[in-house]
Amino acid sequence: MKVYLRSIAKQLNNFSLSLDKTSILIDKPWALIDEEFEMQKLIFKKNRELILSKNGKVQEGKWDYFPEAKSLLIDRNTDKILCNEAFVDKGIMILKLDGTENRFFILANENIVPDLDANRYLKELRYQKLKIKEAELIDGRIIEVQRENEYSDPQLGNPVTVEAENIEDGKYQLAKKEKYYEIRKGRIFKILTEVQYTNPDGKEIFIQQQDSWRIKNGDYVYMNGRPVETAILNFTKSKNMVVRHGKVVRLERKNPFTRWISKAWKQMWDYYNE
Structure with a gap:
């Protein structure tokens, strides 16, 4: 979960809002979900007062925001935590505990995420953005x-x-x-698209091709469920396939004269493919 939140925050960084606009935060029913998936409801008041509710028990605390550090101070009476913005959205905030690399808190806006399913919301947001x-x-x-x-x-x-x-x-x-x-x-x-061929000997050759319509240098060659390491394969009646380290190097004509003509043509026009 820790690495997951860090990755999401990094991927969505370009789409993050900022708590500089405290209207995102104030007078909204936020639910804080910690690493142990404990939940506490918070309402940030404009006068910096904080209303906290956990298991039906209500307490008052305080909060403050430091724009120069993009940090939110939450005083829960029992403790004080300083969290840095990792990702801010009207529905979800990912906050990283100051001075740590992998300790995160999630705040979910109950008006926008009524089921408080932060993972679902973040996944849908990632897929959209x-x-x-x-x-x-x-x-x-x-x-x-x-x-x-x-x-x-x-x-x-x-x-x-x-x-x-x-x-x-x-x-x-x-x-x-x-x-x-x-x-x-x-x-x-x-x-890659895997295409099956049968050579003149009746053997099946499977080629994982970059172009499904033609064979290219670098395509992967398999026979009998295994990669063909280095070989010259009887591919068609007129052509051999040269394979090196499991990949196609080239198709070449079997007839030495036509092979020489093909090579010369390719060198001349730099496009001919045997």
Whole structure:
């Protein structure tokens, strides 16, 4: 939960309001939810008085705001806590205990979040602001793809997270089994479609392709459920496939003369693909 809140605050930083406008805070029914999920209701009064209610018992405290530090002081009589703004919204505030890295409090506005389900509210807010689209992995996990706009499909370079957390580098198979995302440094590096081929020997070759319509350098090659490390494969009647370290290097003509012609043509025009 601690890391989750830190990640959300960082991701939504550009959309955060500020308590400089104390109208966000004053005379609203806020519920403070601490690390142990204990709940206390607070009403911040304009005269800096604070009304606190926990389990039906009401106390009076005080509060103050320090704009130069973007810090909120909450005097609950039993203790005083100084919290720094991490994320501020009309419905939810994430506050970080001053001097700590991972101690957070959530304040939820009961008028806007009547069920006080802060996690649901924050998730919906993230999805809206970051234009997130979910994709289910074959292992049941859900990855979150941040897109340029809500209508676009996932594209190369889009950031990817799992429950707001960074995802490790690797290749991930989607629940739609023939689709894969390769992730590097938290972003989509390749979008792959697995295509099945049968060579002249009757052997099945599976290629995870960056372009579903044609084979490109860097596509991944599999046979018998395993990556093909380094080999020259009999691919079609006229072409071999050169594979190195599990990836396509090139398709080349079997006939030496036509292979030489193809190479010369490619060098001349720099576009010909065997």
